[in-house]
Amino acid sequence: MRLDFELLRRDPDVEGLGLEASDAADRLILDEAAEAVASAGPGGVLVLDDAYGALALGATALGATGVRVHQDLATGERALARNAGRLGFTGELVPLSIPLAPGLLGHARVVLMRLPRSLDRLDELAGLVAGHAASDVRIFAGGRLKHMTLAMNEVLGAWFGRVDVSHARQKSRVLIASEPRAHRQPAAPAWPRVQHDAALDLEVAAHGGVFAGSSVDIGTRLLLAALHDGEAVPDAATAVDLACGTGVVAAWLARARPGLAVTATDRSASAAASARATAAANGVADRVTVTQADGLELLPAASERLIVLNPPFHSDAALHTGIAEHLFADAARVLAPGGELWCVWNSPLRYRPALERIVGPTRQIARDPKFTVTASRRAG
Structure with missing residues (x-):
């Protein structure tokens, strides 16, 4: 054939x-x-x-x-x-x-x-x-x-x-x-590798190839600093870490808000495995549920009041905004009326018009020389 x-x-x-x-x-x-x-x-x-x-x-x-x-x-x-x-x-x-x-x-x-x-x-x-x-x-x-x-x-x-x-x-x-070399003993620890982030007081576990590895990227740090102020749907009982990567955001949210149950989802098997290990390493595995899925396909429409996203902007080596817009559309479907998508993105990508069009009214929460954090509200 x-x-x-x-x-x-x-x-x-x-x-x-x-x-x-x-x-x-x-x-x-x-x-x-x-x-x-x-x-x-x-x-x-x-x-x-x-x-x-x-x-x-x-x-x-x-x-x-x-x-x-x-x-x-x-x-x-x-x-x-x-x-x-x-x-x-x-x-x-x-x-x-x-x-x-x-x-x-x-x-x-x-x-x-x-x-x-x-x-x-x-x-x-x-x-x-x-x-x-x-x-x-x-x-x-x-x-x-x-x-x-x-x-x-x-x-x-x-x-x-x-x-x-x-x-x-x-x-x-x-x-x-x-x-x-069948008998070679690896010099590095077995996968996933775990590293303590002193600034966040968080253990980060990562399998090979997951974005940022066992470190925390600067976009995620800006997002977590914005979330720390408590404006992100403070009465939400559940939240979603969309495109979760190593699960840093999910673990941080679960630890910062003890009454919150978090769903972390990523289409990557190695990311999902890393997120499970990160949740376990930080003692929040009982409140973080990790799934491998294409976006939010496993969640029903209008079911969540808070979704948090640090969207990828590459498909393999190609820069393409279609990946982020697919995730924005998924978030719009799953957000309950009045629910919010909190998103961090590379400022030159100018995602705000797309967020306004796909999700709803969008306000800027934080900005530094490289990244912007926005909150987009789903119309009721």
Whole structure:
């Protein structure tokens, strides 16, 4: 079966000009790995962090059977499922949503993956593969040259005895790691890594690749300072930390307002796992419920009086406002009449008109040279 890359879609993720479902790096990874994929045997191919299915479906088209797939994003899982159905690959793959755990790696002889932009994410994945996959496993990890660094070779080299580099093609390259150092003892603590933030007196837990890692970004600090003043729907019994990342806002809210029950949600599996660990580390796990979901899809309309959001503004490497507007629309649906969305955003993005249009009347709460905090009220 031949894979037509042009037919792949990002749906249900944001689609638009400059947002493609696959690129030259996917095709180069598959070309470099073609021989290894063909000889991997049933269940011998594992795909990690495949954005929308190009690698998993491409490996299947090369003859792999029982391909296992782990995708961090819930939207990526759904895009793969829809692309598989659209292109006639239904039933060719094992379950599409597999947790990132040692059991996922067993018997994998070939691992295909896009190089994550985060070295921590690469380190976490490489360590899992080296420690739990077959002894002859090879990783074929590719990316666009503009996003690749020599540090990626070093991270792979810490876990594997050999790292080869492909020739560049169409501004892409592939790193091929083999000879896993099975008995290497990691110098760093196991994931998630936990760091104490003295200014907030908060423990922050993070798996590799989650935004800001185990530190707290300056936008979130401005948001928390604004929330500290107590103006954010003070009589709310529940709140939502939308696109929660490591769960810093959820944990802070639960600790600052002991009567509050908080829902934290993120489409990233590693973010959701980090948020659970952050809540537990701060003793508020009993009042913070964490879910992996696409926005607020699991919450009913008009059900919440307070939603807090630090929206992402990148889709992979592309700057795109569609991600934030999708979250604004979700918040507008879930907010009860009179409820408020408290949002921090990079000031040059000028989100206020979109918030006014999508959610409702918006007032500025705080501003510094880089970020703005606003509160948008849902009309009754």
